[in-house]
Amino acid sequence: MNWPVITPLVIFLLVIFAVGFWSHKFVFKTHSFLEEYFLGERQMGGFILAMTMVATYGSASSFIGGPGVAYTQGLGWVLLAMAQLATGYFTLMVLGKKFAIVARQYKAITLIDFLKERYQSKTVVLLSAASIVIFLFSSMTAQWIGGARLVESLTGLPYTTALLIFAFSVLIFVIVGGFRAVALTDAVQGVVMFMGTLILLVATIKAGGGIPKIIHDLAAENPNLISPFGAERTLTPAYVSSYWILVGIGVVGLPQITVRAMSYKNSKAMHSAIIIGTIVVGFIMLGMHLIGVFARPVLPGVKIGDTVMPLLSMKVLPPFAAGIVLAAPMAAIMSTVDALLILVSSALVKDVYLNYIKPTAGDSHVKKISFSVTAIIGLIVIILALSPPNLIIWLNLFSFGGLESVFIWPVIFGLYWMKGNKYGAIASMVLGMSSYILFDRFYPNALGVHTVVLPILISMLGFVVVSLLTQQRNGLEKTYQRI
């Protein structure tokens, strides 16, 4: 066991626990359990809001996978990663005040609450809940596996033990503390992610002998590494630009992000979150991917991309500092998993159970159900992560784009286009999901752009056309509008 590296990780975990238990106080005191447990009573300030957005969004791929690809592709991949800068301001500005106000008028606690009130349709609710549960379940499992692998590689513990340590630490603070614990720990984790990026970036530049020398070394090895086109010149402008949809503006449609856009206290919080969020997300994405590229001359010949970041930290940093830096991906994974966990739990408890199975449930019953559903989901995920079935891995591959194609238009048109109706929403969700799966299977990266682009266009068309058609029908023959 490598104690100097592990000590900062343990301290980090203890801080996270402390925050989780502190939040539990609020869960007990609150007069509105559901709003507290699933939304932190809409009390998030600017800093917390910015951090919870960034941390939820930044996941294993920002700290492990992304830098690994940047290592192979060079600066072209950093360029691609910078499409994510938009998430810092775009989501909050576009959902913005309208979403915050409308969600309060609807008394919505989850994204699905909003869709339910807006479209008044059981089909919309069930479709949304199903997509959230299916896709987020699988991406949660994948993140969980990533976290366990990381603990395994850092501590030398066997995979199963590592998984259990990782899983139980997340489960405990989420179950006891709810959304508030998730958001507060996200703030701590966001700070750790930011610091980790900064320390590692400086250390890597130093180890490589300064930026000019690193760039010179890269160009000497393969000039394409410092071009925007990738090592094999395969990154076309159209393909790279299409990431602005997948990881830039499409993020508006991710339920784990949208739910945060209704959790803040007032418009001041939103304003400062926009600025802080832009700075932090930009810095982390730029920094981590640049680290991946700069690692190449420092640490040549790494075969598995995912190991670049841990190996580099161990090589260029003293052990204690490496521990702090490696807490960053851990923080990134935990902060994504915890958000997904509470979201899946809210979809099941609030959106399905309370809406359709037992609307009359009393407060203490709801409490019991919420705690136990969250715990059970966690346990199922652990079991799945122990020996992940292929289906999970397959689903995870398109959970990001899939969720975006399902939710983006029902949310955006729901807010800004009064003519949009439930038929349009249903059409857009079904078309978005099915065309995404079909394109992914049979014609990935159609027309040279990322697979997500066409389904998003198709689901937009579906929404608009069906909404307009059914409006006419509603007017002409009122009797037919029932479904």
Next chain:
Amino acid sequence: MKKPFNSKDKRFKVAHREALIGVVLVIINFIWWYGFAYGLGSDKVENYTYIWGLPAWFFYSCIAGFIVMIVIVSLTVKFLFTDVPFEDEEEGHEHK
């Protein structure tokens, strides 16, 4: 029909304007990013110029672009965004 929220609410005018600003910012961001990256970066690598040791296309597109966006976003929020209350003063309540 659908449950309409009170679309005459004055706060929504502010909200709509700010959402539009978000769209404009993303377009500016994209043009800056694309223009410098492929405008300067499409040249042969031997002809690249360097700033702070980084290829000029990368410096302008990603580093300067990041800083420019922080400045624009901060100025926009400071001068164009308006504080509005989120809680209703009774008028917007159609249910419960």
